[in-house]
Amino acid sequence: MRANAHPWIARLVKIETLVARFSGRCVYCGKHVNTGERGPHPDAPSRDHFIPLSRGGSRGAKNTVLACHSCNQAKGNMDPRLILFTWLWLSPDSFHAALERIDGDFSAPNRPLH
Numbered sequence: 532m533r534a535n536a537h538p539w540i541a542r543l544v545k546i547e548t549l550v551a552r553f554s555g556r557c558v559y560c561g562k563h564v565n566t567g568e569r570g571p572h573p574d575a576p577s578r579d580h581f582i583p584l585s586r587g588g589s590r591g592a593k594n595t596v597l598a599c600h601s602c603n604q605a606k607g608n609m610d611p612r613l614i615l616f617t618w619l620w621l622s623p624d625s626f627h628a629a630l631e632r633i634d635g636d637f638s639a640p641n642r643p644l645h
Contacts, residue, residue, distance in 0.1 A: 543590070546576050549597035559602035573601035583608040 546566075555563050564576035579598040582588030585608045598606070606614075 544578055544592050544595040546578060546597075549578055549595065550576060553597040556597070557599040557602050558596045559598055559606065562599060564597065564599050568600075570600040571604075573599060575600040577603045579603045579606065581611055583610065586610050 550564065550566060555566070557564055558579075558581075562574070565572070565574040566576055568575040570577055577598050577600050579596050579602075580588045580590070581594050581596045584590065588594045
């Protein structure tokens with residue numbers, strides 16, 4: 532491959548960096564990824580562009596998250612902001628449970644979001 536064929540490859544966030552940044556957990560399902568596996572194993576770690584490139588997201592570190600292979604494939608190019616909106620609308624309680632799993636210090640008010 533030519534040295535300048537794909538200059539963005541050098542800027543890809545390493546899987547190891549994402550595993551450390553997200554404590555080894557998939558940002559979507561919360562399960563620990565299996566760093567001994569590689570895709571297409573469902574628990575293999577993968578990098579995901581939180582806002583898909585096809586929807587205007589960047590290749591930068593701020594838009595790159597850790598996902599298990601299974602969640603990454605299921606998400607595809609869906610915009611997680613739309614997923615979150617739908618999730619809040621359908622089940623605000625499950626959203627609060629997910630926040631508590633992510634951040635144990637989160638204390639949700641005991642009132643509906645609607």
